[in-house]
Amino acid sequence: MTDKGEHHVVIVGGGFGGLEAARHLAAGPFRITVLDRRNHHLFQPLLYQAATASLALSEIAWPIRSLLSRHKNATTLLGAVGGVDAAGKSVLLEDGRRVAYDTLILATGARHAYFGHDEWEPHAPGLKTLEDATTIRRRILSAFEQAEWLTDADERRRLLTFAIIGAGPTGVELAGTIAELAHETLRRDFRNIDTREARVVLVEAGPCILAAFTEDLSAYAERALARLGVEVRTGHAVSQCSAEGIELGGEFLPAATILWAAGVAASPAAEWLGVPADRAGRVVVAPDLSVPGFADIFAIGDTAHVAMGEGRTVPGIAPAAKQEGRYVAGVIRARIEGKPAPGPFAYRNDGNLATIGKRAAIVDLGWIKLKGRLAWWTWGIAHVYFLIGLRNRLAVALSWLWIYSTGQRSARLITGANAENPERRPQ
Amino acid sequence: MTDKGEHHVVIVGGGFGGLEAARHLAAGPFRITVLDRRNHHLFQPLLYQAATASLALSEIAWPIRSLLSRHKNATTLLGAVGGVDAAGKSVLLEDGRRVAYDTLILATGARHAYFGHDEWEPHAPGLKTLEDATTIRRRILSAFEQAEWLTDADERRRLLTFAIIGAGPTGVELAGTIAELAHETLRRDFRNIDTREARVVLVEAGPCILAAFTEDLSAYAERALARLGVEVRTGHAVSQCSAEGIELGGEFLPAATILWAAGVAASPAAEWLGVPADRAGRVVVAPDLSVPGFADIFAIGDTAHVAMGEGRTVPGIAPAAKQEGRYVAGVIRARIEGKPAPGPFAYRNDGNLATIGKRAAIVDLGWIKLKGRLAWWTWGIAHVYFLIGLRNRLAVALSWLWIYSTGQRSARLITGANAENPERRPQ
Structure with missing residues (x-):
């Protein structure tokens, strides 16, 4: 692996927050490594459509390394992180490998939680x-x-x-x-x-x-x-x-x-560092999203508990994770370039959308509230827009128009019960 | 299950041969049941493209029951067949269920074979x-x-x-x-x-x-x-x-x-019936594709060894299976309607196509041979045409044009190593 002496930022997790941080750091004097246990960035807001046979898996997921392809100072590595050696400034992989960092961003996401069940x-x-x-x-x-x-x-x-x-x-x-x-x-x-x-x-x-x-x-x-x-x-x-x-x-x-x-619970990043977590397992971060006691470690997205005052926290949604990723990239860049640190992270609520079937939705942008068909079209256009890549936008738009006009869903496949060792007798 | 007294044809396998037989029988005075251990018909000629990240799984597979949806006398059942009780005129499922038939078509396909390894x-x-x-x-x-x-x-x-x-x-x-x-x-x-x-x-x-x-x-x-x-x-x-x-x-x-x-070997249909099979496990069928000794059982597609004279057999390809399915539907229909039986099955070679990457192919239609780019376009248009459903044709055409013009493949996902019991720790 090349080491040209630049400041090395390691980002654990290629979700919305990690990817946004990588892209914003890539323009600066950094070497960036994104570590993820999966090879793809997943557009989670549409995952339910893959689960209900409306969209193909490849329409809502994209290889992380191809998303970072044009940033020559960004490397993607497929690997499962199992801990952090903060004193040795290294990320520890489950297979025993280590990856050294100068600055670390934990964007490890959340999993579902069963409340003790x-x-x-x-x-x-x-x-x-x-x-x-x-x-x-x-x-x-x-x-x-x-x-x-x-x-x-x-x-x-x-x-x-x-x-x-x-x-x-x-x-x-x-x-x-x-x-x-x-x-x-x-x-x-x-x-x-x-x-x-x-x-x-x-x-x-x-x-x-x-x-x-x-x-x-x-x-x-x-x-x-x-x-x-x-x-x-x-x-x-x-x-x-x-x-x-x-x-x-x-x-x-x-x-x-x-x-x-x-319900969801954060990944065990707080355990890796031995720092306080909230009830959902999220690291309680400082106003600049750094982990208290570790100036060179940040936590963002579903990994982080970010207080907004009045006992509220920043919601665990994609736009919030992206804002945090962008903000942390700015903090790190200011440090390296010797500029003054930006003010504390402030969450900007861009609105809230939810859809109910293929004809109704609700949209709350703060200054306007929509419901019904118009809200559904707003929801659909917003989601097509936020998908990555023209090809995916075309494919998803085609899928939706098809479902909308015919009611047919193309991904009605029962697969994978024995994916690694499928029964081989054909029929 | 309804039983209106019509002649009940059971088809085991919803591949090219089985599906074609079902469609041609559906116009006649039959009750038809298609049994398959998978819920989808698979367009196998393009399966290698799904394996190499060029196409999504749902672009080359379609639920069998939706393909037969408009034929109200055709029922599709998901189940794994493990034998035939020819004396009792029933198909035996692996879970102990039985499905009675008047006429049976075995279209169970082939699996890969390792020649004793x-x-x-x-x-x-x-x-x-x-x-x-x-x-x-x-x-x-x-x-x-x-x-x-x-x-x-x-x-x-x-x-x-x-x-x-x-x-x-x-x-x-x-x-x-x-x-x-x-x-x-x-x-x-x-x-x-x-x-x-x-x-x-x-x-x-x-x-x-x-x-x-x-x-x-x-x-x-x-x-x-x-x-x-x-x-x-x-x-x-x-x-x-x-x-x-x-x-x-x-x-x-x-x-x-x-x-x-x-290499491939046929499914164990010959074993189910205790009839002679060729080296590849295929049932050696009579000239009307019935199984010798069982006038009401037919074998088609990769399940059948169909002699063509000079020691040659009908090839194990989709067009051959479809011709056999159509032919057997005609034989069964003639019997029920008291018409004379059609002559022995005769295979019509419609040509042979193969592709090498995204710019070259070879095409042999008998009366004309093509190679290079023109052959590639012929191959591509033929395969889009043979895909089932306008939506899939549009989706595959889009995928191919995208790959052709950008070199990017959209389905580069590593999934499924633990599909039923995925590791749940996110990252």
């Missing part, structure tokens, strides 16, 4: 990676396939019940799309079942869905879900998850497919 | 399913990723050596595309390795590549491969395959990525 995970997969999306897609489609065989009405009903736990944007988007899949896309393809009999139940412990939005928009989203046939159960905490179904408020709901959209 | 399979995966394509894509891309870490020249060279065994169309197409990936697509994305130093070695035991073509076209294809930087080794049988590399003609070639394109 890790035993629920096999029954209620969450949605964070492309593999998660493949798993969820396989479970949803397989439930219909199995139901097509059955004559037992109770078991058929259980197979055609989909419970989604957590009514944030991901839960609402999953519920809306599964309802459309059942009521529209799959309707004519089965002979023994009526897919429109499928029940989609969205369970939320809090008092309303999409709590980040105003009461008015949240209520609209709930009505839009009801129009799609989704049963919304707010104020119900799930007390049990099993292969048979879920238990909520003393009631047992038989459901073959349970999806988890209820 | 099944122990080579983990080191040299073949290409028959979407999961195979994901595995091969992961291995190819991971080899470059691992090489980027290394300073040891020998190990780096081994990681950047790709051995493809078998120079039929699949082997040639894999070799040409991997060479383009290394020499063009990935060229600017790595910092520590020069991907153009990758070696792509195509090994063939026979005297020439693409033996199904004329000597002239085969020689042209070999020159086109050489221009792409592929080393062609004809007349070399592989005597050993391991995690370290391959042995051919006493020489050991260290190679981290070995791909198997050397």
